[in-house]
Amino acid sequence: xxxxxxxxxxxxRLCAEAVDLARAAAEEAAAPGVVGEHSGLVSEGDRVVTHxxxxxxxxxxxxxxxxxxARASRAKVVTLDEAVLLPxxxxxxxxxxxxxxxxxxxxxxxxGDLLPTEAxxxxxxxxxxxxxxxxxxxxxxxxxxxxxxAEDAEVTAGAPANLPTAPSRGSIASxxxxxxxxxxxxxSRYGLHxxxxxxxxxxxxxxxxxxxxxxACVSCGFLVPIGGSLGQAFGLCAxxxxxxxxxxxxxxxxxxxxxxxxxxxxxxxxxxxxIDETRVDAFPLRPAPDSGSVPAVPDEETAELGHx
Numbered sequence: 001x002x003x004x005x006x007x008x009x010x011x012x013r014l015c016a017e018a019v020d021l022a023r024a025a026a027e028e029a030a031a032p033g034v035v036g037e038h039s040g041l042v043s044e045g046d047r048v049v050t051h052x053x054x055x056x057x058x059x060x061x062x063x064x065x066x067x068x069x070a071r072a073s074r075a076k077v078v079t080l081d082e083a084v085l086l087p088x089x090x091x092x093x094x095x096x097x098x099x100x101x102x103x104x105x106x107x108x109x110x111x112g113d114l115l116p117t118e119a120x121x122x123x124x125x126x127x128x129x130x131x132x133x134x135x136x137x138x139x140x141x142x143x144x145x146x147x148x149x150a151e152d153a154e155v156t157a158g159a160p161a162n163l164p165t166a167p168s169r170g171s172i173a174s175x176x177x178x179x180x181x182x183x184x185x186x187x188s189r190y191g192l193h194x195x196x197x198x199x200x201x202x203x204x205x206x207x208x209x210x211x212x213x214x215x216a217c218v219s220c221g222f223l224v225p226i227g228g229s230l231g232q233a234f235g236l237c238a239x240x241x242x243x244x245x246x247x248x249x250x251x252x253x254x255x256x257x258x259x260x261x262x263x264x265x266x267x268x269x270x271x272x273x274x275i276d277e278t279r280v281d282a283f284p285l286r287p288a289p290d291s292g293s294v295p296a297v298p299d300e301e302t303a304e305l306g307h308x
Contacts, residue, residue: 015049015069016041018078022051022067025083031057035065047071048081055085062091123191127183192230199234203244205252213254214261221259223249 019038026035036054044050053065068081087093101118109115117124187195204210217223222239225231226248233251237244242257 009043011041011043011049012047012071014076014078015047015071018049018069019051021078021080022069022083023053025067025080026053026065029083030055030065030085039064044068047073060085060092062088064088121185123188123194124185125188125191127186196230196233199248200250203237203247203249203253205250207253209243209255210253213256213258215258216252216254217249217258218251219258219260220254222257223251 023035023038034055034057036056039052039054041049041051048068048070050066050068053067055063055065057063063085065083066086067083069078070081071078104115200206205216210216217235217237220239222237222242224236224238226235234248235251237247237249239245239255239257239259242255244253244255
């Protein structure tokens with residue numbers, strides 16, 4: 001171990017004694033009354049010492065004021081280097097900063113909000129570029145490009161490269177326009193995978209609902225097929241009573257609203273009423289005289305009893 005290294009670990013006597021100078025510097029940088037007791041010092045090098053003072057500022061638990069003083073070689077005057085507020089070993093620190101793009105969660109986007117997409121978003125890749133030639137990193141191989149040129153030659157006067165103007169029919173631009181594919185960027189393979197993983201986690205075979213379902217969505221009549229490569233594993237639920245109504249569900253997902261899980265039998269229809277229109281039933285307007293419980297008697301017999 002060299003003598004310089006030994007001297008750097010031993011605090012300089014004059015710098016170590018400059019506690020008042022360090023406190024005055026800390027109080028000048030801080031608000032009044034927030035600089036506490038002297039809590040120690042550390043040697044930073046030859047004739048360089050840092051003094052620490054407790055911080056009484058609210059919300060800065062465990063922080064401390066660090067004031068560094070120094071002395072030139074063969075000088076007897078200690079000068080101030082810097083005064084800063086530093087966290088200690090048990091300091092209360094703010095959480096690590098996370099970019100806004102990583103803090104977003106599903107449902108955070110509201111009406112009027114704009115969500116910018118990064119230029120190098122791995123979920124997207126270049127789509128239709130407006131050019132009749134595919135880009136250098138296009139998925140179209142050289143063999144397919146030669147085949148497309150040969151097919152164009154069959155419906156035109158020659159190959160597109162030999163024509164004065166590129167034919168509108170059969171060109172990449174016209175096909176993209178006809179198919180509605182004029183998009184600057186489209187989903188990449190990575191974008192398809194992360195979307196499939198997200199949908200599988202929310203409405204997949206491993207969810208509690210699917211584990212208790214009587215059958216899978218692949219055999220449900222409420223499943224609406226979707227196109228593209230994702231249509232081989234996912235579909236759209238159209239059952240208003242299902243928890244996944246209007247959501248993309250895996251074909252292996254299922255719920256109690258399966259169309260064939262419990263088919264209700266059709267209730268029997270009562271027979272039509274039989275009406276005999278050939279027979280006439282007579283209904284008297286007045287009841288028969290002998291239909292009551294009291295026998296009918298002439299008026300002469302009731303006159304003797306004082307009845308009128």
